[in-house]
Amino acid sequence: MKRSLADKIEQYLKVLIERSDDKQIEIQRSELAETFSCVPSQVTYVISTRFTEAEGYYTESRRGGKGFVRIRRYHLENGGASRKELVAFIDELLQDDALTTSQSDLLKHLISYSFKDIPPEYRRRLYKQFRKVVLDYVNLD
Amino acid sequence: MKRSLADKIEQYLKVLIERSDDKQIEIQRSELAETFSCVPSQVTYVISTRFTEAEGYYTESRRGGKGFVRIRRYHLENGGASRKELVAFIDELLQDDALTTSQSDLLKHLISYSFKDIPPEYRRRLYKQFRKVVLDYVNLD
DNA sequence: CTTTTCTTTGACTATTGTTGACTATCTATT
DNA sequence: AATAGATAGTCAACAATAGTCAAAGAAAAG
Known part of the structure; x- marks a missing residue:
């Protein structure tokens, strides 16, 4: 199975999230880009295509010094909740x-x-x- | 989570406010700047971006000798969004x-x-x- | 082989944080 | 009242991030 860079970054982030205590991580976009030797906007691409609300994630971010991107997983539940x-x-x-x-x-x-x-x-x-x-x-x- | 200097000052002030009896503190701008080894205007920045009325705080200040900045937390009528x-x-x-x-x-x-x-x-x-x-x-x- | 969809990249933009020079206001002293 | 000293505020420049968008390239589908 040939995995694209986007796939690898996605996997990497998901592992981090699952290993975290609160199913939530904070990354620095440029740092992660560095890790994968790619441009920062690649990270944005991955996050916006694979960590959508529909997939059970939501994200927040802040620009400027010590900026970050926070990704959080929530559980999609379909059982009787009324x-x-x-x-x-x-x-x-x-x-x-x-x-x-x-x-x-x-x-x-x-x-x-x-x-x-x-x-x-x-x-x-x-x-x-x-x-x-x-x-x-x-x-x- | 990496925190910027502004975040740390914000945190510091909020702890002081919550610990105070009357949810209100008085600081000296330059003294606080000294504590955090930064320029005094950094303190002004933090206060003006994170202790706004929208966030539930009132501030008052006085210049000159024995000057101070007072920050008071209050309860928003239709706010309370935290x-x-x-x-x-x-x-x-x-x-x-x-x-x-x-x-x-x-x-x-x-x-x-x-x-x-x-x-x-x-x-x-x-x-x-x-x-x-x-x-x-x-x-x- | 052609078309369509997904990925990668980079130039440009937007937002947030940090600093310092200059200004305004207050208190104390003369 | 005038003045000096001690604070706090303003603003603009610069730094440090993250976001947007479109073009080019690669992969998948037809």
């Missing part, structure tokens, strides 16, 4: 006395009104994440 | 007995861990929205 399910889950926790009424009320309020102007795919992710974080919270003791 | 500010806001509500400890703990947990995988522009929106929704919730009675 408001309804999340509310039902919270009710379960309430039944189990894992949450108080005042907590579950607040939670439901948040769930119902906080995600209004967030695009659906992110909203699903938030429902999912909320579930995970709440569960994590009640298991803290 | 985790830190939102957590501070929750703490305020706790102080005012608008929220119970169990509620604020849960909230802070949610705020800290739920938005990790959301792109920054939506994350900011979520922080703002969260603030609004929590405020709305405590005003329900």
Whole structure:
């Protein structure tokens, strides 16, 4: 299998991301270009073609002295993440006395009104994440 | 993560502010410049780019003998677009007995861990929205 | 072989950070 | 009140990054 330079850079970055604690890395564009003996814009090319949101990554950057490019991987989840399910889950926790009424009320309020102007795919992710974080919270003791 | 001098000064000041009783500090520009071995105008640069009103800070200063720069953190009416500010806001509500400890703990947990995988522009929106929704919730009675 | 798509490169642009010379304002002293 | 000294602010030049875009080259598809 013949791999292009772009492929190699992509691989390199993905390994770094997977090995990181928080699935996130920060690189310096010109430094990476140096490592692969290519022009800096090649790095930009790789990042913009292979680390797109559709592929489960998002990036941030800063120019100027000590500038950087940060790449973060998130998990694309397709499992049932809806408001309804999340509310039902919270009710379960309430039944189990894992949450108080005042907590579950607040939670439901948040769930119902906080995600209004967030695009659906992110909203699903938030429902999912909320579930995970709440569960994590009640298991803290 | 490599941090620029400006980043370090910003961090330093923010720690001082958060540790202060009244979320407010007074510094001497040239003294701080001395601490970081840089020119005084670097301090001005940091303050004007990272302690803006948009970011939730007010600054005042006085020239001449015993001059100073005062930086004060406040809470944005429709801002609060950062985790830190939102957590501070929750703490305020706790102080005012608008929220119970169990509620604020849960909230802070949610705020800290739920938005990790959301792109920054939506994350900011979520922080703002969260603030609004929590405020709305405590005003329900 | 031709066309299309992907890769590589480099010139130019945009943004952020650092420095220093010059200016403005305040306090203390005369 | 005038003046000197001590601060802080402004601004423009320069440095250090990253981004854009289009052209040229390479690889894949037809």
